[in-house]
Amino acid sequence: MTPPDNLLPSKDVTLLMGVHNGAAFLPEQLGSISEQSYPHWHVIFSDDGSTDDTPSVLKTFAAKHPGQVVVKAGPELGFSANFMQLIRDLPDDANHVGFADQDDIWMPDKLARGMAALQDSGEIPTLYAARRWYWRPETDQRHPSPLIERSCCFRNALIENVASGNAILLNPAAARLAREAAQLTDRVFAHDWWLYLLITGAGGQVIFDNGPPCLLYRQHEANVIGAGHSLAQQAKRKLAVLRGAFSDRLQSNILALDQARGLLTEENRQILDEFSAARGAPFMPRLTGLRRIGPFRQTVLGNIGFWGAATLGRI
Incomplete structure (x- = not known):
């Protein structure tokens, strides 16, 4: 209240x-x-x-x-x-x-x-x-x-x-x-x-x-980033993940954090470095590294989507 x-x-x-x-x-x-x-x-x-x-x-x-x-x-x-x-x-x-x-x-x-x-x-x-x-x-x-x-x-x-x-x-x-x-x-x-x-x-x-x-x-056509609830919008987002859009966003985030890494805690600098390394690793080391770090989304479906993208090397 x-x-x-x-x-x-x-x-x-x-x-x-x-x-x-x-x-x-x-x-x-x-x-x-x-x-x-x-x-x-x-x-x-x-x-x-x-x-x-x-x-x-x-x-x-x-x-x-x-x-x-x-x-x-x-x-x-x-x-x-x-x-x-x-x-x-x-x-x-x-x-x-x-x-x-x-x-x-x-x-x-x-x-x-x-x-x-x-x-x-x-x-x-x-x-x-x-x-x-x-x-x-x-x-x-x-x-x-x-x-x-x-x-x-x-x-x-x-x-x-x-x-x-x-x-x-x-x-x-x-x-x-x-x-x-x-x-x-x-x-x-x-x-x-x-x-x-x-x-x-x-x-x-x-x-x-x-x-x-x-x-x-x-919600309107001019939204830079909208909610994307419709089936067509969800399909468009999944296609964008397969084309590398999600991976590009993660890479942009990593580069930005690296520029200010001195402001991060020591533990989170290590997590960031391990996450960055895991993204570029071959199949099994990639999944093993990610499981060790433990990134997660808030929903079951969100986590399924992330691990599907990780399995396909689209992160």
């Missing part, structure tokens, strides 16, 4: 939002942010070269919320690079940091729930994540994202991301860690998966909120 806002400490939350040609969706999302029951927020937007009315929408929002909005120019290298630049540019004394996508709609208590969960995290780098509604606005069809019932740890993060960027909040210790790591890191596949790997790899903790979904995650 979320405590009333007046019982929570008045700590600011810096929201980072990468935007690009989002004028069709931004008004609803910005309205949901402005209506949060936790009012101590400000937003830093990074506009990645929008050619629609996005700048005008952001200007109007800034005028309505003086002192709470900053708009910057993005690197124009894609959504992940845009968010990574926002993380690099955080101040040394960053407080709580959250992430927002341009096309979602937040539940009114989203920030309050996250801040309540993080209030006793202290100096342990802590990432908060939560469930979402997969939302089809044309029919208002909603499906909740699954419960997370297994540990959120480095061995899980190696092969699966359960911390979706639009639901992430970082405590100050995690925000400082992310800023330091981002300044050492060139590029990543996805900033949210990288954050999950980094926080767990550095010995931090993850608080996953299995309560009601905290936002409407809009």
Whole structure:
């Protein structure tokens, strides 16, 4: 249960939002942010070269919320690079940091729930994540994202991301860690998966909120990474795994972690190195090495899929 806002400490939350040609969706999302029951927020937007009315929408929002909005120019290298630049540019004394996508709609208590969960995290780098509604606005069809019932740890993060960027909040210790790591890191596949790997790899903790979904995650054709629930979408993803897409993502994650490996614990550096070696090994050493490391996904079907890909050498 979320405590009333007046019982929570008045700590600011810096929201980072990468935007690009989002004028069709931004008004609803910005309205949901402005209506949060936790009012101590400000937003830093990074506009990645929008050619629609996005700048005008952001200007109007800034005028309505003086002192709470900053708009910057993005690197124009894609959504992940845009968010990574926002993380690099955080101040040394960053407080709580959250992430927002341009096309979602937040539940009114989203920030309050996250801040309540993080209030006793202290100096342990802590990432908060939560469930979402997969939302089809044309029919208002909603499906909740699954419960997370297994540990959120480095061995899980190696092969699966359960911390979706639009639901992430970082405590100050995690925000400082992310800023330091981002300044050492060139590029990543996805900033949210990288954050999950980094926080767990550095010995931090993850608080996953299995309560009601905290936002409407809009599903549409322009999603960079969508939910992919239909049979056609699932078949497309499995075909992509066979063509090497999953392997490419794992390799990108490994390279990014290597750039900031000094921030990982000694145990997790060893796990990362063993995982990297196992991926490139012949059939039996590959499976033996992976079993020794013990990477896992949250569901039985997810684990079957991973070990099938591992057996076929597609990791």
